[in-house]
Amino acid sequence: MLDGRSQIRRRLGLRLWLSGGWLLLLVLAAVFAPLLSPHSPLEQDLFLGRLPPFWAHGAEPGYLLGTDSLGRDVLARILYGARVALIVALAAGSITGLIGSTMGLLAGYLRGWVDVVISRLIDIWMAFPPVLFSILLIAVLGPGLVSIVIAIVVIDWTRFARVVRAEAMAQGAMDYPASAQIAGRTRLSTMFVEILPNVLPTIVVLLTLEMGIAVIVEAILSFVNLSISTDDPTWGGMISEGRASIHQAWWVMVFPLIALFLTVLSFSQFGEGLKDRFDPVLR
Amino acid sequence: MKILRSILFRLASTAVTLVGVAVIVFFVIRVVPGDPISMMLPPGATEEDIARLTALYGLDKSIPEQFLIWAGGVLHGDFGTSITARRPVIELVLGRLPATLELSIMALVIAVIIGGAAALTGTRERDTKIEGGIDVANGMALSIPDFLWALILILLFGVAWPVFHISGRITPSLDLPFVTNFYLFESVFRLRFDLWADIVSHMFMPALALAIPLAAIIGQLLKQSLKETMHLDYVTLARTKGYGENHVIIREALPNAILPTLTLVGVQFTFLIGGTVIIERLFSYEGLGNMAIDAVINRDLPLIQGIVILFAVLFTAVNLVVDLTYALLNPRLRHA
Numbered sequence: 007m008l009d010g011r012s013q014i015r016r017r018l019g020l021r022l023w024l025s026g027g028w029l030l031l032l033v034l035a036a037v038f039a040p041l042l043s044p045h046s047p048l049e050q051d052l053f054l055g056r057l058p059p060f061w062a063h064g065a066e067p068g069y070l071l072g073t074d075s076l077g078r079d080v081l082a083r084i085l086y087g088a089r090v091a092l093i094v095a096l097a098a099g100s101i102t103g104l105i106g107s108t109m110g111l112l113a114g115y116l117r118g119w120v121d122v123v124i125s126r127l128i129d130i131w132m133a134f135p136p137v138l139f140s141i142l143l144i145a146v147l148g149p150g151l152v153s154i155v156i157a158i159v160v161i162d163w164t165r166f167a168r169v170v171r172a173e174a175m176a177q178g179a180m181d182y183p184a185s186a187q188i189a190g191r192t193r194l195s196t197m198f199v200e201i202l203p204n205v206l207p208t209i210v211v212l213l214t215l216e217m218g219i220a221v222i223v224e225a226i227l228s229f230v231n232l233s234i235s236t237d238d239p240t241w242g243g244m245i246s247e248g249r250a251s252i253h254q255a256w257w258v259m260v261f262p263l264i265a266l267f268l269t270v271l272s273f274s275q276f277g278e279g280l281k282d283r284f285d286p287v288l289r
Numbered sequence: 290m291k292i293l294r295s296i297l298f299r300l301a302s303t304a305v306t307l308v309g310v311a312v313i314v315f316f317v318i319r320v321v322p323g324d325p326i327s328m329m330l331p332p333g334a335t336e337e338d339i340a341r342l343t344a345l346y347g348l349d350k351s352i353p354e355q356f357l358i359w360a361g362g363v364l365h366g367d368f369g370t371s372i373t374a375r376r377p378v379i380e381l382v383l384g385r386l387p388a389t390l391e392l393s394i395m396a397l398v399i400a401v402i403i404g405g406a407a408a409l410t411g412t413r414e415r416d417t418k419i420e421g422g423i424d425v426a427n428g429m430a431l432s433i434p435d436f437l438w439a440l441i442l443i444l445l446f447g448v449a450w451p452v453f454h455i456s457g458r459i460t461p462s463l464d465l466p467f468v469t470n471f472y473l474f475e476s477v478f479r480l481r482f483d484l485w486a487d488i489v490s491h492m493f494m495p496a497l498a499l500a501i502p503l504a505a506i507i508g509q510l511l512k513q514s515l516k517e518t519m520h521l522d523y524v525t526l527a528r529t530k531g532y533g534e535n536h537v538i539i540r541e542a543l544p545n546a547i548l549p550t551l552t553l554v555g556v557q558f559t560f561l562i563g564g565t566v567i568i569e570r571l572f573s574y575e576g577l578g579n580m581a582i583d584a585v586i587n588r589d590l591p592l593i594q595g596i597v598i599l600f601a602v603l604f605t606a607v608n609l610v611v612d613l614t615y616a617l618l619n620p621r622l623r624h625a
Contacts, residue, residue: 130309133601135563138581142593145585146320222434226567230582245440252448263440267433274432
């Protein structure tokens, strides 16, 4: 039994290391994109259009992953696209987490009419198709990074609110918050000082998962051409362009797709890994 | 009596949800910048023309006034007129609904088959390498959303090894005898299996992309419930009676283990329907979602409203059906 457990722990550790490693690599790539990119991500050269990646016949040295139909360097665009992806992940993830968790805490711990109102809002939100809702919001707010972050926050706060509400309700039913109040704490301070720390591991896990979702939403929006301006490099935008010329230049779609795939997979595996770390049974 | 009262309560709260959705979408799209009327007129249109058309679509009134007029129409089954297509919204939306329903149902069927097979195999081969493999596959399938699966499938089976169509609902050059828009079902009833094969080869990849995450959820939860049931006394009894492992799993354990999965599938099915929006776009499939994105891009306000409301009705209807089925299947609730 003990052996099995340590084996599970080793496997979990590997998962955290691999996904965390990729995410760290991504952060470095995004921060040092100007130093790492051999070309500007916006520089067009129609004579160098649709160059294949370095190992294929007809490749041009200096364009490791080839170029797109306008002759822009695919590698440079992926590196700069990582900036957009990470900014959206961090900003949208943390704001969504903050607002959603607060709503969930309030509903789950205070109960009463606060819970009724927030739960009803969650019900209404769940009846919207999320992708359509986000496209609609971007149409309202206009394209741009800030709009994307706002759209994700507006749509996804329920993800945190639902889970945190349930957890806060379970914690609130225990003895310790009641004793804290007898000891003289107000309800609000009990909520933040006593309940919140116990719900925090769940929030951290949700946060990691939400960052992966934010990256995907940004990719979907730039795929539908509603993200930031079409010139700026985003993975979704590159995939969308690559989809149009997939039979002539597969690499324009495949490389950003690999980057997106690994990033989304890493965020979710990192979150799952953390969840198991926090799980007292396995610990 | 108690069950009737809770059904009535559910219906009432569903109505509140739908009204909430209608109000939010109505006001949100009214603050969209970009004037739909000037977009539909040719560049040389006079101020008078613009004013006349604005009045024709009722866009000259205040937003609350517009809402009341629109809500009054909806109660009579009139969802307004699409600005771009200049046809009744209800006609456009119901024309596209069958395509989206067929896609969603096909995805659900695929998910149940794959997920069910994974759960049953995993239970039968529990604590072996096979179960470990199924767990890893489930984990992967769950981590990657339908949008990415769709792109991967397009690359694999549309480009690298082109066995399926990656665009449209049916080959456009085919002669269609259909009277309804339920192409998939009608082709079966008409015994036109040539058309059926063409439709399936268009639908299979979008449906599979939608199905993969749901299949993983079904596989995981059902396997977990099955494994818990396998330890119960009555299952051991069936085994001592001499029944084989397959019989024990399918006949004895499955009926008791399936309830939690069933509820979850209902909730997840609404996520799947929501996912059709982007998947239809990716595969240029002529369903509601694809029309919705065009409507947003063209600022076709009445059409956007109609589609969002229809989606909300679908979602709440699925949830309602799930709750009722759960009440009927669960003996504890049935006799309460």
